[in-house]
Amino acid sequence: MxxxxxxxxxxxxxxxxxxxxxxxxxxxxxxxPLPSAAIGRKQVFHPVPAPDASFLVNGKQDYLSQYRGHKIMLWLYSTWCSSCAEGLHALQKKRSELARDGVTLIALDNYRNDGYSGPTVKEFTSRFAPSLEDVQGVVLGTATKDLRNIYNSKEYPDIYYLINAKGMVKVISSSPDSSMQTILHFARTGQ
The missing domain is CATH 1.20.5 (Single alpha-helices involved in coiled-coils or other helix-helix interfaces)
Structure with a gap:
């Protein structure tokens, strides 16, 4: 009993x-957490609201919600990743097109650089895309643990989200260098 x-x-x-x-x-x-990206190709899914999360810029806390009303490319990368270096260089080449179409690039080093050593965000940017430093419409920083848990829970070295002005995630993908046409299409159309 x-x-x-x-x-x-x-x-x-x-x-x-x-x-x-x-x-x-x-x-x-x-x-x-948001749906995970299929590495190297566009992830197709029903758009979902982009959760708010904080990140660090020059040691100060910033929030994704502060950029609502703008098209955003939220890119999480690791500074030890060679394809991330190519992605940063490719974004530098297309920066004028992205800026013309109103895209804010928020490029964040993964939380604790995914556990591997590598250059700082400033060193990485200076080496591969110096013209992206201190440019309006480009935010360079570091992901917090909270942001990583939401946007990169599988700890990919390279993943990005294209978020429209209404705050909806439209695309999840990786490797900006090889998926630039997707990024430029989003910049032009918000889709």
Whole structure:
């Protein structure tokens, strides 16, 4: 009889816990990670709201929500990644087109550089895309753990999100160098 009471009590606790978790996820959907990108190719999915998250720029906290109303390319990269260097260089080449079409580039070094050593954001940018430093419409910084958990939970060295002016994620992809046509299409159309 006592074992049945204990099992019944455990079952009630499990049901309450699962129900509370489901309700919490419904109330706080922005805390859930976004769909993962298929590395190297455009991810097609129904657009979802871009969750707000903080990141660091020159040691000061900034928020994605501050850029709402603008087309955004949120790019998370690692400074030790050679394809990321190519991506940064490619974005530098197309910066005037992106700026003309109103895209704000937020390029962030992955949280703790994905656990590997590499140059600082400033060193990386100076080496591969010096004309992106201190340019209006370009934000260079570092991802926080919170932002990483939402936008790069699988810790890809290179992943980007194209977010329209309404704050909806339209594209998730990687490797700006090889997917520049997707980025430029988004810049022109917001799609």
């Amino acid at each position: 006592r074992i049945k009471s204990i099992l019944a009590g455990l079952a009630v606790i499990i049901v309450i816990t699962v129900t509370a978790w489901v309700v919490w996820k419904i109330i706080n959907p922005e805390s859930a």
